[in-house]
Amino acid sequence: MSLAHADTSPPAAGAPYEALVEVLENEQTRQQLIEQLQLLAQQQGEQTSQDAKEAVPVAEHTATRPSKTKQLAATTRLIATDLGAQFHSLANVTQAMFVDDKDALNSDFDSKEFMHASINLGLVIIATWVLFWLLRRLSMPLFARLSHWSRHGKSKTPVLRLVVGVALAALVDVIAIGLAYTAGGLIATFIIGTTGELTTQGSLFLNAFLVIELLKAGLRVLFSSRYDGLRLLPINASEARYWNRWFALLIGLVGYGVLVVEPLVNINMSATLAQAVNTLVMVVAYIYAVLVILKNRVRLRRAIRLQAEKSTMNASQFSLILLSRIWHWLALAYFSTVFVLTLLSPELALPFVLIATLKTLGLIVLAILLSTLVSQTIGRHIHLSDELRRKLPLLEPRLNSYVPTALRFIRVLIVSMAVLLILNAWHVVDLTAWYESEAGGKLMSKIIAVAIILSISAMVWVVLASLIEHKLNPETGTGQPSARTQTLLLLFRNALAITLATMTFMIALSQIGINIGPLIAGAGVLGLAVGFGAQKLVQDIITGIFIQIENAMNTGDVVTLGGITGTAERLSIRSVGIRDLSGTYHIIPFSSVDTVSNYMRGFGFHVGEYRVAYRENIDDAIQQLQLAYDELAASEAMKNEILAPLEVSGVVALADSSVNIRVRIKSTPGMQWAVGRAYNRLVKQYFEQANIEIPYPHSRVYFGEDKAGHAPAANLRVIEQSVDSALAQQPKRTQAPLTVKLKNNSDTDDAPNEKDDN
Template structure:
């Protein structure tokens, strides 16, 4: 049946090569026959099933043929246990390695035997030593010429690399990462140009060798292709781990660490690349496929041993560095770094063993898949690391605003330096998730394109983007409105403490109200975007608001009254006021109440709804109003002179800075029962009128005493009346405990 399948194409190809027309007619005759057509379909399906069974790492692939053959008759291949499948796979791997090493031994033995019989027994093609020597010389000439041109071009480009590195290290630290990215991009372009020019030079030498000495063009092309792939990979390594130019190094490590990583990966890439892309194909074509396959296995085994040795050697070193970096981080980044520090060697060893296994089992199908997946993983992780480093540097940089803007909105800079790093941290976390998803997709563990094409995937991505935009807009609205309130309410630099206290009170009140409103609105919109029906929430909030409105009328009245009291600047923290039947110094002005402490130290909390009027004793200035009484027989003018003298001494005392105006003598305010009252007014600083009054009272008493002016105390005059003739009748005065009677008219007896 296979002859029926491949004979027509082979015949067509032979005729085409011979210069004739392809045998399309024979193929048409084959397809016209129903029996032949059905047989051909069955054979194609069988070949497809066998190919699928041999392709590891492909999602949905059937188990290998060996596993299917070992399954019970009533059990499908996919129902075989995981342990049995693993055992079959490892057995297949061991069998392949054994076969390849046996074939390699036979091939080497045939080569060393030197006879044609030994070569035929080892399935080796006959070797013409003269031709092999000439081919080796031609290949050596190409290798030397290509690498000489490459190293010369690298030496010519070295000053440009040095200049780019110096430019990246100079300048402001704020744009350091941007300059580094630009410098690395330019250096990478120069590096790629150097590799391309060396490749072209090698191609020119190859064409000369082919034309002049009839060299094999295929062997020379194998080296040139390997050179291009390996050196481009090394150029990518130099972008990450540039050891000689600090400014062209994307990975933030020291020079010795970068040099070690670059040398290790470059040596490994060169060993595997030139061995698998040059040596193995040459052996396959010129000697024996078995020999080439065995040499490829040896190359990969040596690379595996070298990689395992380096990983185990540097296990603790890299772990300690990751732990040290984790101590400098916080949040999820710290946890991930510590987890990576504990498991990095396990992941690296698993990857190395995986590459070796797929190379031995099925290099033609699985190795390209692993190579592409590895390349995509490196690209995704590199871009993610680069963006993460940029974001980390931006997070650590403090945003500074102009002095004029800080004076108008003093809290704007602190607010921006709070929300911008938070937003960058969210972006970095989302970037980490995206890199993980892309890596899983590269290894066919997750089909990102199919998920995104589905309705659920598109809706999820759209919801995430919408939520991020909503949160960003909410943050901008909060920053803008809060800064506008600060601009309107912030006191000027020369404002008095009372105005500053009032501004702080109002800003706290409005900030709280604004924050609650923005949080509620943003939460509702976000819930709506992620698919939650907010209509019941709105209805429930309306009912709850109505219930709260009826049950908390007093609270609402407190809040509204408090807002108007603050807008009218009735009281501020530190004022001495009388409100709601209590007097004291204001210690706190809240949303619904004011807290005061009176002279006795009692702490009063007065709701704003109970405040009918506010009497503020500490606004702009205060007056000491004194009433000083003198006896009726004293001179009013002399008393006023003494009052003024006492004020003059007061102005020279420790309270002189609190006296705002000259003494005001209002004059005689009352003719009281036993005194003539004189009123004076002293204008003092707000809150200091009581201290000024106490000091002035002391001086008034002092000066009145020196001038002999009597400050009367209450007197009682007894009057016993008169007779008709105008004489006063006798008064009978008795002393308690004495029976004698004193006659006031004749002096008593």
């Protein structure tokens, strides 16, 4: 409250002006006087308002209010008129000081006493600042050590080291400010001026020093220019130095001008001059702020866009790009609002703006620190122990796949809360009243309930999926699970995922307030309609269920389904995926499966039929087959795959050009083909060693006929060469040409025109 109003109110009867001065100089009595005046003003305002309501007719209350444009024009005209009157009064008072006009100045103004008080105040200021500078210099080694620890400490979370280091540095800074404030008060009380009495001028300066230096200490927390490890904002040293200097100058100009110069001028010189000084300080500060904003408009836009390019979230990139384009308009609007509010109501505007600004900066810094902390704690790649990774090999990738989504959700939550709290600090919204209301309380309870449900659902899925993975892993101590176990566990995992997602969705809807009864009934009707319209799908599912109950096949089995033979790679409740020998992947619905031929149940047989020529001894051939089996059964690769001795069925056919002997080898399931390939190789080798002929099919040669039915003559020659080396040098003898006529008929092998190509 300005003291000019106190001058216009006469004191109590018989009280001299010296008594009023003593009341104003004493802090306790001055505060009591202010409280009494405020109470009287409030009572007078309430009475005036009540009288006005009784006097104004009802029709005037219902009259149309002025438009927003007219209100803005009136406010602007009022500010301009007030500024003109203040500067006109400032000129008059300044002129009166030089001509010694007592009417324009306070009647008790004494220039000599004013100069003496100014000198004493200057000494207090110098002593306080020198002490504060010395304390800061003594604290510099400690700041350097804290900065080095913050940047190069051994802790795994750098942001925690940064916060701890900044907090300790801020504590040291606040202690230095407190010591300088205390020492300045002692010097002003016992050394300078009247001993044992703290003057009003000294008290005003010390209070302003405490407030302003605490604000500057907060600036040093954000823009520490000398110590990189004690700077909360992620900017370089030159940028920090520039903005720290700019904000410190602005705070010092407004703070000392409003908290020291204006009250001193009001007390010692003139209330009109004090009000004019206050306005002049705010005008200079506003112009200075506007010039700095316009000067750094492009440079800061580029810096913000560079941060947007580094961001990995689309929402953050969009927000930063938008901020880079409009940041200067926001800053100009902020300083313009502060300037206008200060001119209209300085007693209420300055505290409100200061508190709201401090809250805004604190919330922004806290949001940045929380986001950085979350990124550094859970944003890193999660590493599990070797034992846990061995037992649950898919747990680590699954957890790491959830990290980006969790980071996005937490960052959005942090930003949303920061924005709401900033709006609440500026009284745009009232979060306390909204939360205490019925709608706000219900909404918050629903949001918390849905978040808890989603968290529990995610944890249940991770636990159950990890348990299934534990059962499927052969290195967990229970050994390799069976194919049926693998198939059933995989089907159970898929069914669990669908069931858990459906239940979570329905419970979340019920918590929000949506009645899920009609949804369940509609789902039943829809299921019935789908059942009638998609009978093939229902048949697939039912057949698949019975196939799994009967354990007809499992993943990895070699089966024949629908005329396709291959390995079953994937089984679902509706279909099976088969990879055939050529690598083609087939999806076969269970409704088209009539027969399942599984080659992987219990054991397998290699059934081989081996042909020998008619002139060979059958017993010798069987003996060679047995020898080949003995070598196969003794080999390292196959001895564990053969389950029984060789079964010789004997001669099963007297074919056209061969005698067929059948044998059978019992093997482990799935190895009958490998056993057969290895056994065929050995049979070929043993038959060659025993000179047992393996015949191959004979061919009938046909040379065709002409139109008259006569076949052309075939000129056949048989070249004989002696094995004797001497005769090998003689000219080759040939037989006479032999003419053979072949007719096109269906005679048997006794036909005379047939020629064996052997």
